[in-house]
Amino acid sequence: MVEHCEEETLALMALGEAGDPRDDAHVQQCSRCQSRLDQLSAIVSMTRSLTPDDRPQSPPDRVWAGIASELDLSADASVSSLDAARRRRSNRWTLLVAAAAVVGIALGSVITVGITRTAPTSQVIAEAQLAPVADSGLKGTASVQQVDGQSVLVVSVPELAGAQDGYYEVWMATPDTSSMVAMGTLNAGHEGRFPIPDGLSPTAFPVVDVSVEQFDGDNTHSATSILRGQLGV
């Protein structure tokens, strides 16, 4: 008997989450699951491309007046109380979609404005404990925060000592570290705050790594990591 993918699994796949390889394999050879997935994926991609212009807006009052007069409706048929609650309905989504439109979510970048309206200062979106690599004995924390509409990677390693003949660099990497992005320099005694480029998804680059680099003009990772952790869970 064929076991079809659960609807929950398909929903997550449609959102782009990597699932169990068995589910992927099943979808590839099951037209029923494939077509459900396609349908959900189409909804997801259209939703991600929504702009504030897509948000329903009320026609001006004169439109109803025109209808009532053209059809010669009785005075009982009135829409004067045009659902105020509906008009008031939270604008949060609008803000979010607006922000998303500006920053370009099609690329799966991390969008920040809107969600933070209730907490204008900063909000933690994902966190990681940084564990020592190669007996460095150091511990630290990393988090992705939203500050004034921007995603920021905040890295703190309280016991970091000054580097000998070099400096510390913070990286964001894919889980297999096949792809890394240099975020910036971390100095001893200071918290590092690095704006995350629009388009760089912490979901795709969840690994936070701190390396020791030499002043040798080589901008690639030195392969000497002292701390590493993964954002999220």
Next chain:
Amino acid sequence: MTSSDWSDDEVFARFASGNEQALAEAYRRWSRLVYTVALRSTGNREDADDVTQAAYVSAWRGRSGYDPSKGSLPAWLLTIVRRRLADHWETRSRETRRTTAMAQVVVEASPVTVDGLVDRVLLSDELERLGEPQRRIMELAFFQDLTHAQIASLLDLPLGTVKSHVRRSLSRLRARLEVDGGAL
């Protein structure tokens, strides 16, 4: 019970039977949808006003042709809107042909995009209707690109709860498109 308490089905049935308050209620519930699709398609507020008015007038006058058992009233209204928009673009393109010396380069302007517009407006509307915590969860999933595990951790909700909200919210969006005449 005022008309705002009627279920959608009750509005459909009363509309079909010629109740003017049902027309007003149908306007209250779906004029934003109709108007926004018209506005997005024509790009002009006056034209959108006209299309919206014409769609409701023609729906009301043609109500004997509306069968609630065959589909929702908004879906039917949108069918009328599509026709109105096609007329609008046809007129527009005739005018353009008349006024431009380069008729051959006039791009076939587009009733074809109306279906896509309807979907977008329906989705946008349905997203606004999600309650909490579904809405927050979907915001994070759609626009923050977080995994369900990250969302669960961020919102301090059980994994299974987040998964189930994600599934149900997506089903809800899909159902809205199906019921109200989306084309996706």
